[in-house]
Amino acid sequence: MAGCRVGVFLLLGLLWTACGVKTPLVSPDLELPKAVGGFEVIIRGKTVLFTWPAPDGKHREEISGYRLFYEDLLADRQRGCNCRRFHDLAFVDPVSSEIVDGRLQLKLDIDPVWMGKLYSYLVVPVSRKGFAGAESEEEVVLWEPSPPPPSSLTAVPGDRTATLQWKSPPGESVRYLVYRRSGKAAFPLHPVNAVPLGKPHFEEGGLRNGTTYHYAVRSIAAGGPPWIESVSSPEVSVIPLDRKAPASPIGIEAIAGPGRVRLFWEENKETDLAGYRVYRRTKKEKNARFIGEVKTPGTAFTDSSVSAGVRYEYSVTAFDHAPEPNESAPSRKVTVVAQ
Template sequence: APAAAAPPLKVPARIYIVRGIAKGGRAGSPSGRAIVPLVAPPPPPDALSTSFNETAVAIAWLPPVAEATSILPLKFNVYGAPGESAPVADAQAAVAPTPLNPAPLDAAAYEHAGAASGVEQCFVVRTVETVGGATVEGEPSRRACVTPKDIFPPAAPKNLSAVAGPGAINLIWDANTEADLAGYVILRGLAPGDTLQPLNAEPTRDTRFRDTTVSPGARYVYAIVAVDRAGNRSAASPRVEEAAR
């Protein structure tokens, strides 16, 4: 047989209902009951930390110790908060009224989608516990802020190929798909082991390049590097070799 559910913990509480009153004084049907336990709210989490990746901000914290009155494990809500320039008291008062997470969290961590480079994001966390069948939310934790930066390079270009023509070597490669792509730098060296040097001073948006500075009979090595608008450079594409005519 399935285990019986634990009975509600008996704690002091107040029960509220609401009735609407018509203009003539007639009372409507009562609302559902709202049970408010008369207990201290749970303590806030501690040691909030933040980090970021290319698409999201991660928030982590240390849970408080559950009180003896808590039937279920503690859960958590994460809220947006004003930036670090706001005084602490003002920041706590201006915490967003709705949590970022759609339902209270079991884990002491949350990933918030959206990591706009250079835009400060701040967060607080509230502890949520169940007491006497009702949900009680504690005061906000200390604020934790992070300003994501674009430190993530584009992917290395793919499928570079080289074809020699009269007085030139023609290069072509697949386009990168990054939204913040600035362009490509073409690298060239003499085969087999010369150090590759850039042929273009500024990134080109084109995925074709015609190298007309070759010497007939010489064999060249090429690679392509992608660059984004923040200046992050990808790893070099696989190298290709071609002899000039």
């Protein structure tokens, strides 16, 4: 916007906002609060959230609070004003305000009179002596109603993955943001996908098998950022599972000794290997039956429940650490006559 930029300064409780007004005289030795970084405006459903990093250490002692300002950009243009006219929206006390994940949060109900307006927002730190610091970067919002949320959200688990699908709001041209949480934590401020999705489908990898994840999806209107988000879809939960079995053991050998049969095989290379299972069958048995288990790093098994002169057929499988262990196909079979 052309014209002069009005500095927003507080001195002894006075707000200076007129075009061309000189800022108060400030001692060159006075250290004013620095500009707030990471200022964000997040709009969801019928609420708007203003958030920025909470002060810490030395800054916590220096800052008495923050003033949140807004400017009606369209109104100023219609008046032909070349100035920046910011209005006081709220004062945020860092001591009494909500702090989540190290960020101050101010939540307000959306006023219907905002619809169709173009507002610019910024936040200014205020020192304990009443001096205002530098202004944050501005966040500009073209206000419009939030879209309806997605419906029929489903989640299918995979090996360290979750695949989501949902139905789009009828008659709406929207994109989507996906949110994930685990445990008892609330959904974070920011979505999993940095770029809004154009289709009602999302697959996330790199998850931890056996951990419960909760997902919700929100529609967003065409403008932004800041995005105008819908309320959340109904939440769904998913537990990624390792469904890939280890390779079959190789190098199986059987050696008969007095009253026992000793089995040996080569070590599997899988990083999530838990151990091996040993199966045995006699000529009279239709199917092999489980007779023992060997935990890693073992690669040998002794069968002491044999009868002399009986021919035994052995095979070995490998299994992993999944909550419901994946078991490999049997190794090649080896046959031996017990002594």
